[in-house]
Every structure is written in structure tokens, then in C-alpha cells.
Amino acid sequence: MKFCSECAHPVVQQIPPDDNRPRYVCTHCGTIHYQNPKMVIGSIPLWQEGGETRVLLCRRAIEPRYGYWTLPAGFMENNETTSDAAARETEEEAGANIRLQQLFAMLNVPHVHQVHMFYLADLLDLNYAAGVESLDVRLFSEAEIPWEEIAFPTITQTLRLLFEDLARIRNGEGDFRFHTRDITRPMRQS
Known part of the structure; x- marks a missing residue:
């Protein structure tokens, strides 16, 4: 950030008196510009077929990760609830008619502020x-998931948790659980 969105004067990065971390501050009008994580919201559209659960995935037509597979998801908009965002993103990316169920997974991705x-x-x-x-938009069984072509670690993690829960449910060991995970920065290979 270079300029204040309130008065257009240059901003400086400093720790405000009542804070403990650097923020962009306008020394002209005093506005503190807080930067907070972005919310990426989506759905896990499921279809039961012949006793097997299939999941709807979208092949990305945009960067990042053009051509890779993902769940329908995107950034939450202002004036939306999380469930509104999930339904909207599913309609926009997959044209799918869904009935939302419970929240399944919340993944913190601090290194990209999401x-x-x-x-x-x-x-x-x-x-x-x-x-x-x-x-493209396609239904996949667990065995058909193109694991090497999944766009993001959060999608891989969510799909793995989904199929773990489905296996548990098939064994009569309960229902879907709510999952929360922290996704850390991937290690670079040398």
C-alpha cells in the first residue's frame, strides 16, 4: 500500500500506539489501514450414484493453477454470509443446483493471508x-480423483478428509465431522 484510501496522501508503515504490529498509517489524516485475511468459501457438491458418493470438481480456467482441478470456491463478497458465498460460487463456477448442508472444513492458510x-x-x-x-466440471469417485492435478493444498486436504469421513460412515462409525486444519507453507524441493 502506498497511498491512503481516505485522503490519497502517502502512508507509512508503523506500529500504532494501541497496537502491537506494523500497519499502514496515514500521517496526514490519521487513518490506520488494517489488512485482514481473505475468506475463500466453497462447497463440496456430492452425488450418490449406485451406492457410491461422487464429488463435483471444476477444472480452472483462470490463474493461479490454470487447468488444475478444484472444488467450486472463491472469495467471499461484502454483504454475504458464508453460506451465500458457497452457493454463489458453486453456481458461478459449476452451474450446479445444490442444497447446502453443514460446514465441513475450515483451513487456515496464514502464509497467503486466507x-x-x-x-x-x-x-x-x-x-x-x-x-x-x-x-470443465465433472463428477469423480474417490478412485477417479486426479490427485496430481489438484489445484491447491486446501482442496487436497478437504477431499482427503471427506473420503476419510465417508469410509467411517460406511463402517457405521458416526456422521460427518467438522474439521479444522492449518496449512503451512509447502517445503521447497531442492
């Missing part, structure tokens, strides 16, 4: 289609 939240969702029909941000 929190990712995913709701379970029932697909109401098979009338889905790629939106402008998707090259």
Missing part, C-alpha cells in the same frame, strides 16, 4: 456446466 471454508452440499440434479472460470 481462511478457506467448505460446506457439504447435495447436488439436486445433474444439470451442471462450466462457468466462465471453469474449463
Whole structure:
């Protein structure tokens, strides 16, 4: 940040008197510009087929990770609830008609200043289609998931948790659980 959004004067980075971390501060009008994590909200659209659960994934038509598979998700907008955001993103990216269920996963991704939240969702029909941000939309069983082509670690983690819960449910060991995880910066390979 270089300029104040209130008065357009240059900002400086300093620790305000009542704070404990550096913030962008306008020394002209006194505005403190707080920067907070962005919320990425999505759904896990599920379809039951022949006793098998399939999940709807979208192939990204945008960067980052163009051409990789993801769950329908995106940044939450102002004046939205998290469930509104999940339903909107699913409609925009997958053209899917869903019924949202409970919140399934919340993943903290501090190194990119994001929190990712995913709701379970029932697909109401098979009338889905790629939106402008998707090259393709397809149902996958666990065995068909293109694991090496998943766009983000949060999506891989969420899908693994989903299939772990489904295995537990098939064994009569309860229902879906709420999961929370911290996704740390991936290690670079040398």
C-alpha cells in the first residue's frame, strides 16, 4: 500500500500506539489501514450414484493453477454470509443446483493471508456446466480423483478428509465431522 484510501496522501508503515504490529498509517489524516485475511468459501457438491458418493470438481480456467482441478470456491463478497458465498460460487463456477448442508472444513492458510471454508452440499440434479472460470466440471469417485492435478493444498486436504469421513460412515462409525486444519507453507524441493 502506498497511498491512503481516505485522503490519497502517502502512508507509512508503523506500529500504532494501541497496537502491537506494523500497519499502514496515514500521517496526514490519521487513518490506520488494517489488512485482514481473505475468506475463500466453497462447497463440496456430492452425488450418490449406485451406492457410491461422487464429488463435483471444476477444472480452472483462470490463474493461479490454470487447468488444475478444484472444488467450486472463491472469495467471499461484502454483504454475504458464508453460506451465500458457497452457493454463489458453486453456481458461478459449476452451474450446479445444490442444497447446502453443514460446514465441513475450515483451513487456515496464514502464509497467503486466507481462511478457506467448505460446506457439504447435495447436488439436486445433474444439470451442471462450466462457468466462465471453469474449463470443465465433472463428477469423480474417490478412485477417479486426479490427485496430481489438484489445484491447491486446501482442496487436497478437504477431499482427503471427506473420503476419510465417508469410509467411517460406511463402517457405521458416526456422521460427518467438522474439521479444522492449518496449512503451512509447502517445503521447497531442492
